[in-house]
Amino acid sequence: MSAGESSQPSRAATNELLRAAIVAAERAADVIRAREADAAALEWRAKSPTDFVSDVDTAAEGEIREVLARLAPGAVVIAEEGSPDVTLGDAPGFIVDPLDGTTNFLHGYPAYAVSIAVVERGEVTAGVVVNVVSRDLFTAAAGQGAHRNGQPLRVSSLAEPSRALIGTGFPFKDPRLVPAYVRQLGTLLPHVSGVRRAGAAALDLADVAAGRFDAFWELTLMPWDFAAGLLLIREAGGVVTTLGGGEPPLRETAVVAGNPAMHRWLLDMLVGA
Numbered sequence: 001m002s003a004g005e006s007s008q009p010s011r012a013a014t015n016e017l018l019r020a021a022i023v024a025a026e027r028a029a030d031v032i033r034a035r036e037a038d039a040a041a042l043e044w045r046a047k048s049p050t051d052f053v054s055d056v057d058t059a060a061e062g063e064i065r066e067v068l069a070r071l072a073p074g075a076v077v078i079a080e081e082g083s084p085d086v087t088l089g090d091a092p093g094f095i096v097d098p099l100d101g102t103t104n105f106l107h108g109y110p111a112y113a114v115s116i117a118v119v120e121r122g123e124v125t126a127g128v129v130v131n132v133v134s135r136d137l138f139t140a141a142a143g144q145g146a147h148r149n150g151q152p153l154r155v156s157s158l159a160e161p162s163r164a165l166i167g168t169g170f171p172f173k174d175p176r177l178v179p180a181y182v183r184q185l186g187t188l189l190p191h192v193s194g195v196r197r198a199g200a201a202a203l204d205l206a207d208v209a210a211g212r213f214d215a216f217w218e219l220t221l222m223p224w225d226f227a228a229g230l231l232l233i234r235e236a237g238g239v240v241t242t243l244g245g246g247e248p249p250l251r252e253t254a255v256v257a258g259n260p261a262m263h264r265w266l267l268d269m270l271v272g273a
Helices: 011-034 036-041 055-071 102-107 175-191 201-209 223-235 260-272
Strands: 045-048 051-053 076-079 093-100 113-120 123-131 137-141 146-148 165-168 194-196 215-221 239-241 253-258
Touching: 011 036, 011 055, 011 093, 011 113, 011 123, 011 137, 036 102, 055 076, 055 093, 055 102, 055 113, 076 223, 093 102, 093 201, 093 223, 113 201, 113 223, 123 201, 123 223, 137 201, 137 223, 146 223, 165 201, 175 194, 175 215, 175 260, 201 215, 201 223, 201 253, 215 223, 215 260, 223 239, 223 253, 239 260, 253 260
Parallel strands: 076 093, 165 194, 165 215
Antiparallel strands: 045 051, 093 113, 113 123, 123 137, 137 146, 215 253, 239 253
């Protein structure tokens, strides 16, 4: 084996980490489902004036940490609630959102998920997103395709903007971005068949991978919001970049995604807005 080959994660090692992530995500989804009936009675804690966390978020994250410590000992865990500032070194790592769509969950709006990405040597090599409500399991591994409940996924083949359905997310955490976002939305609306905002980016990205959305954009996402979904889309034949067309860094960033034709069109429209 050459030095270059030895520096790459093995498929077997990646798949073992993916299996651990699947078990952890499904256990966290069980924790969330167990609290759905009393969601309205949960205490909300504000991370910012419009961003909330609950005991369900922390309980789901605790379950994920327990599973990963057992099935992937020594791996680094970067999680939205408990360790957002941990940095990845050479050891394998997991980027975790224990409950993407907390506000949806607290209101009983049926769009929330668990998202876990596997990172090896600084690259996302596997990912899992569990739709807690529908129980759909989205998985991807580098070079091995993307799947929903074991069935292969492909991005849409639509290339006509007037027929496109676009997903988005509002810049609710940073009001300074609202004017730019409103300009972008106003530019797009006359040219597409619809724009949807459900409030859980992990599910939006999974829907791009599944061909339900033809493209998606959001001006500010954290790595736990998009890391797993990024790989889902790429392994399903799609494209994910920043607004500048570059590789999204594993930190706060804008994300533009879609099938190849719609991604290019959307990127051009957003930059020109």
